[in-house]
């Protein structure tokens with residue numbers, strides 16, 4: 203099976219499994235799991251943040267961050283395509299009791315002027331604006347990367363209004379290798395960052411939340427309340443350490459694969475608008491005699507899985523378990539489609 207549905211469809215590599223076997227483990231709820239502690243320290247150092255918290259999923263680390271930054275009845279500013287808004291089961295309302303001010307923007311990326319205009323005045327009629335969330339890369343935006351200047355401008359608006367800035371960096375490593383940006387710049391610009399290890403990094407689970415000592419102390423308490431305090435989590439944290447050491451640079455290969463597939467697709471008359479392919483995600487329209495479902499069903503017969511994500515669009519994602527041979531086979535089959 204050649205599975206392009208998501209970069210979550212990866213299996214641990216032999217090296218990763220070996221790393222799991224060698225984990226020392228202890229009880230992480232007591233702060234005594236050496237591999238969890240090592241992973242948290244590694245990630246904090248990598249992004250130049252004071253502290254980190256290992257979480258079971260990216261949804262949980264985003265939700266924890268939002269809960270720590272807000273009070274019930276507050277308003278969170280994010281894109282109308284943000285994962286925290288459309289793909290976390292209404293978690294912002296459920297977990298934090300906060301509401302969302304969803305902004306339109308280019309491919310899920312919002313701008314500093316739009317953020318400034320959406321901040322509510324100090325008025326009893328209005329919800330208190332208490333957080334701004336960005337997503338980089340933007341999932342629903344086809345894996346696009348923010349311009350650094352825009353992030354700096356949004357940071358300035360947040361500082362003027364004393365608003366914390368959170369980054370849903372589920373695929374931040376993809377953005378880093380695609381743009382060559384310094385991870386420590388992200389650590390400086392954002393009050394908190396959530397980074398997934400279960401996407402292109404190839405881990406079976408896990409995400410890391412980064413922030414100040416105080417922020418992470420509060421986050422640890424929320425993680426416990428959500429039932430996310432795990433015991434011998436080191437078996438899983440060991441996969442994160444392994445991925446940090448072995449799977450960051452190779453993301454460039456996923457990006458290359460995505461571009462190769464894009465090129466083949468764009469030669470077909472039944473492929474409509476495709477979002478610019480900046481990292482490992484392709485989102486494109488299927489038109490004419492083909493529908494996204496028909497396209498997906500056709501490829502499935504060839505053992506290739508893709509995901510229809512709207513009545514007109516298909517998503518394909520490249521990752522660790524997609525080999526050059528698989529990309530070649532996929533391109534071959536697409537080029538023969540009529």
Ligand SMILES: *Cc1c(COP(=O)(O)O)cnc(C)c1O
Pocket residue numbers: 258259260261262264285286337339340341370372373398400401409
């Ligand atoms: C996948 C994803 C998450 C979190 O996903 P989990 O499956 O809960 O780990 C968060 N944000 C974005 C943009 C994502 O793509």
